[in-house]
Amino acid sequence: MNRYELDTWGVEELLRRAGSSLAVHLIGAGGCGMSGLGHLLLDLGCRVTGSDLQDNAETAGLRARGAMVHQGHAASHITAAAPHLVVRSSAVPEDNPEWRQAREAGIPLARRAPVLAALAHRQRPLCVAGMHGKTTTTAWLAFALEQLGASPSYAVGWLTPQLSPHARYSHGQANGQPPWFVLEADESDGTLLEFRPHAAILLNVDEDHLDYFQDFAAVRLEFQQFADQVRGGPLLYCLDDERLAGLMKRRPDALAYGCHPLAHYRLEFIHCRPQPGPSGAAPEPASCFEIWHQRRRLGEFHTRLLGAQNLSNAAAVIAMLHQLGYAVDDIARAVAGFSGAARRQQCLYRDAHVAVYDDYGHHPNEIRLTLQAMRSLSPQRLLVAFQPHRYTRTQKLVEQFATCFKGADRLWLLPIYPASEPPIPGVDSEWLAQAIRTEGQPVELCEQPAALAQAVRAQLQPGDLALFIGAGADITVAAHLLASQLRADNPLPASPGAAAGAGGAPPAGRCCGRFR
Template sequence: MAPGLPTAMDRPHFIGIGGAGMSGIAKILAQRGAKVAGSDAKDSATAEALRALGATVHIGHAAEHLADDASCVVVSSAIRADNPELARAAELGVPVVHRSDALAALMDGARPLAVAGTHGKTTTTSMLAVALAELGLDPSYAIGGDLDAPGSNALHGDGEIFVAEADESDRSFHTYAPEVAVVLNVELDHHANYASLEEIYESFETFAGRIVPGGTLVVSADHEGARELTRRLAGAVRTVTYGEAADADVRILSVVARGLRSEVTVVLDGAELTFTVSVPGRHYASNAVAALAAGVALGVPAADLAAALAAYTGVKRRLQLKGEAAGVQVIDSYAHHPTEMTADLEAMRAAAGDARILVVFQPHLFSRTQELGKEMGQALTLADASVVLDIYPAREDPVPGVTSDLVIEAARAAGAEVSALRDPARVPDAVAGMVRPGDLVLTMGAGDVTDLGPLILDRLSK
């Protein structure tokens, strides 16, 4: 049976309860019987989904939102020290718990499977959650994105397995002690928290060192950063590699595009296995093979898991079709790192045939744009035309001299057709003036650019 409710978390208060990671933990606690409360900057479908589970969700941050009988306050690294609810917690002597510690407590007593990597965590975690549920194993899961509806990023299941997305951005994945850990790739990102690639490697080594005795590390054989991590671990943990590389333990023989699907053939334990992945692109096929290898490491039969993986049909914001109007399809992409942008654009290029691809891109974070703005611009050369918005700041303050012009100038220097558009309200009209029937429009980025998809479709339908 799945673990129950951690004693100190029977009346938790979440600051920023609507966030992807926070809302998932809140949802599981509510499903386990906790009296959940919290606050968020704005109302949302996620907040409403939490209310439907009995949670109290306040809009805005104020000291009075924190109940006197709260057993703990849960925060993420995005919560600032001057938050009034945090100050009130100090006055009342209420313990403050980091999101990762709360998630680790939820996994206590389960068989944890933690998915890490610079890119692909949400997709791979989602694939595992869907496939294991399809097989009747009733896993618990906590994912950084919604599967099919607001609030579907987490579930309390009665099975033994707990699948969790493990976030490296603030080193919080060091809290977990998984039976199986997955590392999809290792690259320099999250520049506000890591000064070098060496620090990233050290962080992932610490994560791998948290695997329980007798556990397994599933790691890419194709990504150089992941291979370097494997070399550094040098047999310190049981390792299973996957990928197209000739020395991979679970080797990908072929990935054949079938429209917006892929047919994947692998060799596992000397036998060939072919299955379908219901999303396009080699990187998503690779994620599915990582999920396959991880499930097998937990003891799930390979053939059963391969068939169940076909039940995965995508996660919100990962090449999600938002709709079609006037012969134009609008697709939403969460890609915000150059590697992710390139992978999604290559996947769409392979699936689109002769169709034109137009991108509405919103850079995410000043620190990331400062370090990788040039590479973001170069990635946009894979589109036929792009519109670039201002930087979405999220938790960061502006950095002098760092604007989306860094992306625009790099894109133009690389030969891309790019225009700047500061006002998001003008995007639907601008896109309507650019497209023709048969085109694909991608809204791309980790910020609120996702809100533009429905507005573009509405404009195109008129």
């Protein structure tokens, strides 16, 4: 860190001195995380400027609220804005011309996480952390608290239709205390420890982000230290994740949730049955489950979201709300209305014959569980298209990627989405395809989103479900292309619904024991 780059304490001091007169410039303002930060700063009354390589709905949303956001990066944007603070996301490199100009001008610099943490620390931070499911769980918790009249602040790392915009800073107090600030604490770039939570949910730990962490031991240490920073409120963790449970043995004050028989909040799945969809559309699935607290039945709950991971996410939200003192019947109503975050098992098209889903899953465990969730809808065939995300992740987890698509009847791959990484010689989608074929599973390659949409469409038969999965931009483009083509060809009512998260649905009458 150079002498002008601020940590969380430094940003807090800057906010304390400048208050709402603070002028902040955001580099990469169109990203979900950075645009959310922009909305928070605007809620505080700050003057916000920024830039991004491309205009999108997020830059337009910030402009609509009075922010000056430029298309393209240029040092002159810093000179014209004269900001008190310049912030960049982890996706923006150090040699960015605006970052370099601010550094040379002696303007304080910060990454996104310390600024988000500084804003959250002004209230009561309620953090959600984990490798999988934190966007869905964060959005679900913020939505439920809103339904319960708590008017929380929140910062969700992805677009959520029921929370628009996806970040908000609430003013005033709740029951004589500052509002809850619900946020997902990201571990991917080593900024997890910037946050000092009042309360927290730990979902899981996994072998990921090894482009940043030296090894999995470093990942575990990061989560352990994060848990040690929780002060004042409940700390919840998933007992079904054995590695996470091992980390939490040293925290006897922490409360466990999950299907494990020793969980303080035990989840018991009841059934998943179709519910009526919009007029003329195919029925939509809904899950029913119970939560038991300290061997006593807490209540029965319902959700439209698919899969075991989503049931686990629901249990985490319910347990936290119960710990915060809300009545069970109120919790049940607040939780049932959540329809999910975008690109988390999002149904783009469904009619009486076929369905098209789009999902952000990009880790082998997420993919495996999402395929299980799609299988719970009982399609005739499951057609899967995947775009690998990052060369480093593909290289380090190739053996897991080679076996995680076993639930697919047909499989296609797009080229690896680099996410600003330089190529690694020999690591590409053809290399991954060979590893998958070695496991006995056929796979085809497509070079462009349009070609992929055409290839999947050519194979669609009545009863098929097509799943497009991956964190890259091209895979979701292909999914939307196919959905648009099907809508154009089918004049009958279709149901573009949304379900969020990754998970596998357990058999009826059994607990979701897949975690173990």
